[in-house]
Amino acid sequence: xxxxxxxxxxxxxxxxxxxxxxxxxxxxxxxxxxxxxxxxxxxxxxxxxxxxxxxxxxxxxxxxxxxxxxxxxxxxxxxxxxxxxxxxxxxxxxxxxxxxxxxxxxxxxxxxxxxxxxxxxxxxxxxxxxxxxxxxxxxxxxxxxxxxxxxxxxxxxxxxxxxxxxxxxxxxxxxxxxxxxxxxxxxxxxxxxxxxxxxxxxxxxxxxxxxxxxxxxxxxxxxxxxxxxxxxxxxxxxxxxxxxxxxxxxxxxxxxxxxxxxxxxxxxxxxxxxxxxxxxxxxxxxxxxxxxxxxxxxxxxxxxxxxxxxxxxxxxxxxxxxxxxxxxxxxxxxxxxxxxxxxxxxxxxxxxxxxxxxxxxxxxxxxxxxxxxxxxxxxxxxxxxxxxxxxxxxxxxxxxxxxxxxxxxxxxxxxxxxxxxxxxxxxxxxxxxxxxxxxxxxxxxxxxxxxxxxxxxxxxxxxxxxxxxxxxxxxxxxxxxxxxxxxxxxxxxxxxxxxxxxxxxxxxxxxxxxxxxxxxxxxxxxxxxxxxxxxxxxxxxxxxxxxxxxxxxxxxxxxxxxxxxxxxxxxxxxxx
Numbered sequence: 001x002x003x004x005x006x007x008x009x010x011x012x013x014x015x016x017x018x019x020x021x022x023x024x025x026x027x028x029x030x031x032x033x034x035x036x037x038x039x040x041x042x043x044x045x046x047x048x049x050x051x052x053x054x055x056x057x058x059x060x061x062x063x064x065x066x067x068x069x070x071x072x073x074x075x076x077x078x079x080x081x082x083x084x085x086x087x088x089x090x091x092x093x094x095x096x097x098x099x100x101x102x103x104x105x106x107x108x109x110x111x112x113x114x115x116x117x118x119x120x121x122x123x124x125x126x127x128x129x130x131x132x133x134x135x136x137x138x139x140x141x142x143x144x145x146x147x148x149x150x151x152x153x154x155x156x157x158x159x160x161x162x163x164x165x166x167x168x169x170x171x172x173x174x175x176x177x178x179x180x181x182x183x184x185x186x187x188x189x190x191x192x193x194x195x196x197x198x199x200x201x202x203x204x205x206x207x208x209x210x211x212x213x214x215x216x217x218x219x220x221x222x223x224x225x226x227x228x229x230x231x232x233x234x235x236x237x238x239x240x241x242x243x244x245x246x247x248x249x250x251x252x253x254x255x256x257x258x259x260x261x262x263x264x265x266x267x268x269x270x271x272x273x274x275x276x277x278x279x280x281x282x283x284x285x286x287x288x289x290x291x292x293x294x295x296x297x298x299x300x301x302x303x304x305x306x307x308x309x310x311x312x313x314x315x316x317x318x319x320x321x322x323x324x325x326x327x328x329x330x331x332x333x334x335x336x337x338x339x340x341x342x343x344x345x346x347x348x349x350x351x352x353x354x355x356x357x358x359x360x361x362x363x364x365x366x367x368x369x370x371x372x373x374x375x376x377x378x379x380x381x382x383x384x385x386x387x388x389x390x391x392x393x394x395x396x397x398x399x400x401x402x403x404x405x406x407x408x409x410x411x412x413x414x415x416x417x418x419x420x421x422x423x424x425x426x427x428x429x430x431x432x433x434x435x436x437x438x439x440x441x442x443x444x445x446x447x448x449x450x451x452x453x454x455x456x457x458x459x460x461x462x463x464x465x466x467x468x469x470x471x472x473x474x475x476x477x478x479x480x481x482x483x484x485x486x487x488x489x490x491x492x493x494x495x496x497x498x499x500x501x502x503x504x505x506x507x508x509x510x511x512x513x514x515x516x517x518x519x520x521x522x523x524x525x526x527x528x529x530x531x532x533x534x535x536x537x538x539x540x541x542x543x544x545x546x547x548x549x550x551x552x553x554x555x556x557x558x559x560x561x562x563x564x565x566x567x568x569x570x571x572x573x574x575x576x
Contacts, residue, residue: 343475
């Protein structure tokens with residue numbers, strides 16, 4: 001990695017030398033919608049993030065009204081580097097837009113499954129899909145063949161793009177996916193039967209493309225999110241809920257400026273990646289910084305924060321817990337202004353130790369796939385260690401009881417977002433093909449998050465725990481049903497229950513209680529544990545495997561025969 005570029009050597013000192021100037025630079029993109037953000041005007045009928053934000057920054061670059069800070073700055077840690085201005089990003093993404101429409105035959109409203117890791121092509125595909133009105137389905141590269149098949153069939157996606165590493169996996173299930181028409185590979189190799197080479201097409205594609213007109217409420221992205229029962233559900237977001245929300249609530253969590261260099265370590269399959277590495281920083285004209293990070297390595301991340309002029313760093317609490325195990329005296333973060341953490345609760349002790357050792361604050365956020373950032377600690381707020389802050393614009397967040405009644409400060413209940421009389425911008429539109437799930441998620445005037453918490457007298461929210469059985473490990477939502485279903489396909493397992501279990505690094509991990517079938521009751525338990533863990537890794541995404549396994553004679557059940565997961569979970573967390 002290199003930092004000898006004279007511009008960035010100077011640039012990285014600006015936040016320290018001129019903190020007031022750097023923090024109060026405003027975005028002209030946001031300024032044009034100032035009346036909307038203050039409720040003085042209605043939302044516009046039409047909006048497209050590519051033409052209304054990215055292309056306007058590009059024009060400002062041409063007019064000399066924006067600094068030479070890159071729009072995207074990508075490194076791979078091995079000397080590879082990409083630095084695109086907004087103008088270059090627009091040029092490349094228009095070429096990709098032509099690939100998707102002319103070569104793949106996709107049209108506005110069609111869906112594409114995108115399984116790409118942290119490589120520059122991911123950002124090009126995201127921008128190109130927005131230009132064309134093609135609905136994006138981001139997915140993590142950890143998916144197994146079964147996961148990919150389910151997503152293709154459930155979404156009826158007509159196109160898939162991934163790297164050559166997943167080509168054999170996709171080919172094994174593609175014949176069963178009737179809607180899939182086109183497969184795109186991001187690969188240095190030439191040709192593979194049945195696949196179009198993205199790189200070759202990009203070199204040949206024309207760069208003249210007219211952005212489609214999209215309405216504020218047109219679908220833009222679909223995320224698959226795990227539930228307590230059944231397969232993952234499809235959560236639909238619109239041009240407005242993801243692209244326009246950060247314009248009217250520009251300071252609700254990231255609070256970036258055109259001088260900032262923002263680095264989010266989130267996996268590209270999760271919503272926080274598109275928020276922290278695409279929409280929110282680019283609304284403000286910031287530089288999106290990306291390290292490819294094929295594996296999470298604490299020393300690599302700390303060295304990158306030390307060597308590059310990153311001003312805002314976004315990462316889950318697990319990261320900071322791991323950082324504190326390193327010798328932080330070796331690193332001086334000259335540019336870093338503040339950190340943001342979310343996805344799971346952050347221990348106050350971790351926040352305090354990080355501040356003492358680096359001098360940098362960590363601001364907490366709280367959100368969900370369905371709603372983006374729901375609560376946050378803004379830069380003008382007092383940090384209350386352990387709190388996830390106040391309601392983020394434009395949400396009205398309350399603590400409610402089982403009947404949807406608002407509870408008083410200090411009373412425990414479910415964290416909820418008001419949806420009546422008017423559904424707020426930012427909230428998802430629907431669970432596709434799952435009306436029962438949608439009905440269960442709303443109570444009276446509120447969308448229920450499934451999380452329990454309290455609000456104090458100052459309006460700060462405090463997370464207590466899940467109201468259901470979802471397991472949140474290092475920010476990854478894991479449904480017990482998926483783990484249990486995988487294990488029940490192993491001949492050793494008669495019955496099984498998956499619950500969350502406390503972990504000092506990951507916050508919580510998957511633990512399974514297993515009733516063995518008769519023929520396996522005398523097996524070596526240690527050997528069998530490893531076998532079951534490997535089985536789950538092969539059957540579903542590897543991050544879902546149980547890190548703890550306990551063999552039991554009998555699982556606790558209700559009178560109707562339903563496994564009482566809550567009893568096992570309470571046992572793990574010492575609540576019995």
